Amino acid sequence: MTLTPDTTPAQVVRVAPSRGAILGSMGTIAAFFNEPMYPSSTTSSVSLKEIGPDGLFGTADDINIPLLTPLA
Numbered sequence: 001m002t003l004t005p006d007t008t009p010a011q012v013v014r015v016a017p018s019r020g021a022i023l024g025s026m027g028t029i030a031a032f033f034n035e036p037m038y039p040s041s042t043t044s045s046v047s048l049k050e051i052g053p054d055g056l057f058g059t060a061d062d063i064n065i066p067l068l069t070p071l072a
């Protein structure tokens with residue numbers, strides 16, 4: 001049997017709350033992937049960012065939001 005590395009990255013197929021939702025405060029968010037994920041790989045590769053005052057992602061005012069709950 002030959003094992004072949006999976007070179008296709010997992011894709012997020014659904015998020016909660018839905019994209020573009022306007023929220024107050026909330027304690028839980030969720031992202032659903034198109035394949036099973038190892039928790040150890042997701043904790044090092046998933047991040048949450050707040051867009052910042054300029055309303056654009058990828059700019060200097062973006063704010064990293066710490067993930068307080070272990071991913072499962």
Ligand SMILES: [Ca+2]
Nearest residue numbers: 051052056062
């Ligand atoms: Ca920004």
